[in-house]
Amino acid sequence: MTYAFDPLVPRPIDRPTEVPLDGDLTPERSRALDEAKIFAAPDDPADRPAWRRRLHAWREDARRRHAYSGAVYDRPEAAWAARCHTVAQVWLWDELLYSFDEHRFTPDRFLTDARERFGGLDAVVLWHAYPVIGIDDRNQWDFYRDVPGLADLVADLHEAGLRVFVDYNPWDVGTRRTGDDIAELAALVAELGADGVFLDTLKKAEPELVTQLERARPGIVLEGESKLPVERIEDHASSWAQFFADSPVPGVLRAHWYERRHMQHHVRRWHRDHTEELQSAWLNGVGVMVWEVVFGVWVGWSRRDAATVRRMVTVQRAVGDLLLEGTWTPLAELAPGAEAAGVHASRWKLGDWTLWTVVNRREEDYAGPVVDGPVIDLFGDGVVPARGIAALLRVAPGAPEPTWLPGLQAALREMPHDPDPRFPHRLAVRTQPPATTGEPDPDAVVVPAGPYVLTVRYRARETGMYQGAPYVDEWKPLPPRLHDARTLQRDGELATPVAVAASEVTNREFAEFLDATGYRPAEPNRFLAHWSGGRPVPGTEDHPVTFVDLDDARAYCAWRGGRLPTEDEWQLAGETGRLRRGEPAVWNWTESEHSDGRTRFVMLKGGCDHRADGADWYFDGGRRGPEHSAKLLLPGLGLARGATVGFRCAWDVRS
Structure with a gap:
């Protein structure tokens, strides 16, 4: 059997560009060199002087052809970018940066780790929405603006001497619209005092976006995800060197050679050996992207x-x-x-x-x-x-x-x-469900004790599933290795029968719980945000309760003498055909919380009526069969609460 491509081998577009040394630097040859990521170096030392002369000639010609001025690098507010050698891309809810126990950001802990292991950081990209966005109608701006204390976090990072990038997702077209993307991004940059914008999935920003952002924050630095067109080095002070394969004898980064003040950051997100990136950065005088948790997956550095x-x-x-x-x-x-x-x-x-x-x-x-x-x-x-x-x-x-x-x-x-x-492996450890003390609902679906085997269906995403990375040492995974339908097998054994509630908890039932217990969450942000005046909106009393997070659901189940079902128990009960779905249909929390010390996640079951369309990057939507699981990275500070996730209870059946 043969494959169309080997994911462990650089693709043609990843490879360095040969520099012709024979003959003249014709216009055609010069324009071809414009497309390089890295200028490949000659193996023979005797060819190096001619190679260097050709690089100088190309730079002079390219600057003339593109009427290069370098004005963007003369902005005093942006001079820092040329010396920004280490940038970390960090999920807002990375457990080094955020404490789930204390419900607060912990920048000192994050920065201490970076200082001890990497010599400190020059900047961070605060990653916020993907891969959670799409689970409901919240847009990318909501995933920043709904975070209590985010401006204080940015201020703390500034106080520590770091620059802060926010992330822009141009593919977010299927969530609620609150205004023009350019205006929204410019306003966010101004509100937070962000120093830069990471252009997710983009090589470059359109000129209108550049103008608006510069107006909102003079000296703003824009950094795209891939090879920056040579003519746009004029107005982009930085760029990723992502998945740039070098020649056996190390070559020269085209963008940095064109303009020495243009900072590039080498990154190969799924690789476990970063030697080639680091050596290229060292020889070219550029930087690296330190990215140890890729969308919830541990890819730590040796x-x-x-x-x-x-x-x-x-x-x-x-x-x-x-x-x-x-x-x-x-x-x-x-x-x-x-x-x-x-x-x-x-x-x-x-x-x-x-x-x-x-x-x-x-x-x-x-x-x-x-x-x-x-x-x-x-x-x-x-x-x-x-x-x-x-x-x-x-x-x-x-x-x-x-x-x-x-x-x-x-x-x-x-x-x-x-x-x-x-490679410094980490294992995700499951939170064990508590023992139950109550009696199940009369119509609960009882799953018998004993061994079981399940086929679980899921969509391949960059989040992976339970343990390990979905891609190891791969060059930019593409469909069909990304976003395709997959299966995995889970097996286990139930020590006792488990009864899973036939119906989800409703707004009416949750209100009774609040009246009886006076429950108030430690972090109130977004709690029951769909209610009015602390009560369900008339006509929605029998809808599944939503805008509750995992701890809220656990508290209700404990009041009922139960707990949340695990994802396996939910599936076993669902495959009987006797679980009922409320209207509107919502995902269900399960007792499946895992943590590897950097990321917390759970598995959701059931699907929901909501679906965000327009990009494969969105979270799964639509109603799903009991065999389908969706991995959700847990946000903090109430952002796990949303309109499309509810829950049902489960009980251990006593003999």
């Missing part, structure tokens, strides 16, 4: 890669002037033997100082000379570590050392290379 980031950005922050203003020589000539050992370097020269950023492509340390003549080994390793980096500095004879050198050397002494490349 100790080796985290240590490399820590060492790399510590140097980059200290030598920023060299990287931005110095003369850059990619693939500089090295001492005999270094290149044969898989060692390559860029040279950066500014006045009396010369820096070499060095990489080792091989699996063995290189202990020989890298360049001729005396140099200062900034890391003090004495070698270029296997699959690692080095930094060498030369100060011209008689010239003063840089003022930043002593502090940098002191910091780097505390940052040794770590050779451990192992």
Whole structure:
């Protein structure tokens, strides 16, 4: 059997572009180089001088053809972007950033972890809506504006010295409309004081969007998800280098070569070995996207890669002037033997100082000379570590050392290379349901004790399902490996029979619970938001209660002497055909909460009448059979409460 593509191999559009060295740089050849992600480097060192000359010629020609001015990089408010080397994409409800127990954001905990493992961050993207959006009619702006204390979180991150990006989802066309997207985004940027906008699924912003955002926040930085067209480097100060495959001998990033102040962030979200990205970033003087939780999936960085980031950005922050203003020589000539050992370097020269950023492509340390003549080994390793980096500095004879050198050397002494490349696995741990004490409803569906086997249907999303990542070391998963229908098998054993309520809890029943107990949630945001004056709206008393979160549902079930059914119990009862659905149909909470220490999720059952159309990125909608499960990442601060999720109770049947 053959496959149309191998997901572990870069696609043609991911690969670097060969730079023709024979003949002239014709207009056709120059325009073809405009389309590169990375300019592939020649294997033969003898070809490197001609290669560098061709890159210089292309840049001069491309800037002339596109009437490049560089004005966007002269904005003082946006100068930070050129030195923004590490950005973390973080889900608002990442358990490092948010405490579900305390119902508050914990930026200090998040930043401490980033500082200890990655040397700190320069910016964060606060990811908010996907993959939850579409579960009801809330739009992408609601998933920011409904968050209590979000402006305070942004202020805390600013106080810590970070820049903050918000996320724009242009594909969100199937939720409620509250106004023009451009106006909404501009208003949000102004309200939060955001420094940048991440352009989800886009390479670039349309000119009107650029103008409106600049008006709302002078100096706003726009960063797209993929290869930025060369003509738009003019008005986009940053871009992702996502799924950019390098050549065997490391090449040059086209956008950063075109404009040194244009910051790029290497990212391969599903890879477990980030060596190639890090080495490309180090040789090109650019940054990386540190993304350890991809839409609820743990893809944490190895100790080796985290240590490399820590060492790399510590140097980059200290030598920023060299990287931005110095003369850059990619693939500089090295001492005999270094290149044969898989060692390559860029040279950066500014006045009396010369820096070499060095990489080792091989699996063995290189202990020989890298360049001729005396140099200062900034890391003090004495070698270029296997699959690692080095930094060498030369100060011209008689010239003063840089003022930043002593502090940098002191910091780097505390940052040794770590050779451990192992992936740091995490397991999602299930919250165990409590024992029940009450009697089930007379018409409850009783699931017998004993072993069971279930076929579960689900839609393949980037969230995965229970354990592990849905994609490992893959280059940009595409349909049919994304959004297609799949099945999994679940098996287990019920120690006792379980009775699952035939009907969902209604607004009337939940009101009786409140009257009897005085229950009030610890976090009231969005609680029973569809009621009026603390009571169900007349005519909806027998509708399934919604705008309740997992804890609200658990509290009601405990009052009834029961608990929520697990997703397996719900399916076993549903397959009897005796579970009733209320009107309108709503998803059902189940006792399936899991946490791996970074993300909390549950499995929803039953489907709902609501469906968001217009994009495959939305949460599942429509009524579903009992075999269907949908994984929901749990938001905090009341955002898990919505119009399309209710619940029913379950009881352990006593003998």
